[in-house]
Amino acid sequence: MFVFFLIVLVITVLLYFLSRKKYNDYIEPLDGREYRLKNIMSIGFIILDKFKYGYGTKYDRNLQTKIVELKGHKYSLYYLQVHWANKITFIFVMVLFLSLLGAAVGSFDPAYIVFGVIVVGAVAYFMDNELNEKINKRRLSIQLDFPDFLNKLVLLVNAGMTVPMAWEKIVTDNKKQTVLYNELATVLADVRGGKSETSAYEDFARRCRIPEITKFVSVILQNAKKGNTELVSILRLQASECWEMRKHAAKRLGEEASAKILFPMMLMFFAVILIVATPAVLAMRGI
Numbered sequence: 001m002f003v004f005f006l007i008v009l010v011i012t013v014l015l016y017f018l019s020r021k022k023y024n025d026y027i028e029p030l031d032g033r034e035y036r037l038k039n040i041m042s043i044g045f046i047i048l049d050k051f052k053y054g055y056g057t058k059y060d061r062n063l064q065t066k067i068v069e070l071k072g073h074k075y076s077l078y079y080l081q082v083h084w085a086n087k088i089t090f091i092f093v094m095v096l097f098l099s100l101l102g103a104a105v106g107s108f109d110p111a112y113i114v115f116g117v118i119v120v121g122a123v124a125y126f127m128d129n130e131l132n133e134k135i136n137k138r139r140l141s142i143q144l145d146f147p148d149f150l151n152k153l154v155l156l157v158n159a160g161m162t163v164p165m166a167w168e169k170i171v172t173d174n175k176k177q178t179v180l181y182n183e184l185a186t187v188l189a190d191v192r193g194g195k196s197e198t199s200a201y202e203d204f205a206r207r208c209r210i211p212e213i214t215k216f217v218s219v220i221l222q223n224a225k226k227g228n229t230e231l232v233s234i235l236r237l238q239a240s241e242c243w244e245m246r247k248h249a250a251k252r253l254g255e256e257a258s259a260k261i262l263f264p265m266m267l268m269f270f271a272v273i274l275i276v277a278t279p280a281v282l283a284m285r286g287i
Contacts, residue, residue: 005103026045040085042085043088055077070134070138138179142183149170
């Protein structure tokens, strides 16, 4: 049993030293807070390369669609490779831990092996599910900031500015570092870099994937192509709708916060009952 642990350990160490230099530059740009196993992620990359994994399955395409929303289309393939390498590295670390635990308790029976397979599968599932949680958190952040941006845009356009001028002023004057304002700054940088306004706005809608922003971009593009004397009134109406959306989002956040504190409160409740009831039970038993 201890021999199995040593085999896994030796394989892990060999893979690390064989891959460390080769993939160092590839891994360096990653955020260590987001990828906690960044320093040993080269293990996952070398395994993917050895098996010549092509990232062409339906599962990979679904993953890449999520990654496009989080990281943008330009680097989506890179982050797909990073996601796989991170997952494989986590699995290797988990197998190493389980083999050490099995060697320590002296048990590698079928039940323990099944338990290990379940744990490894759960790790893989939760790492994929983490992408969904990041997307939901990102969309919620956008939904909370968008009504404020839209109100500013309506005021500036109503004052006589064009939409691009108002957009630029809002981004330039902004002091927030939020998802929405980072996306707005990306649109401005794309336009300044030579991309057409139509393409920049459409890419903005695709990155955000929020119905309200898709509707907003449609209105802006229609105004740019055909002209629309009622642009301000349409945007003002949408701003009102978005404030309602923000209220619902804030309400949902409150409900989620209440659900999160429910379990600690139950623990405290049972602890109080235990403290109060223990003396009475002891007294009844004459202790």
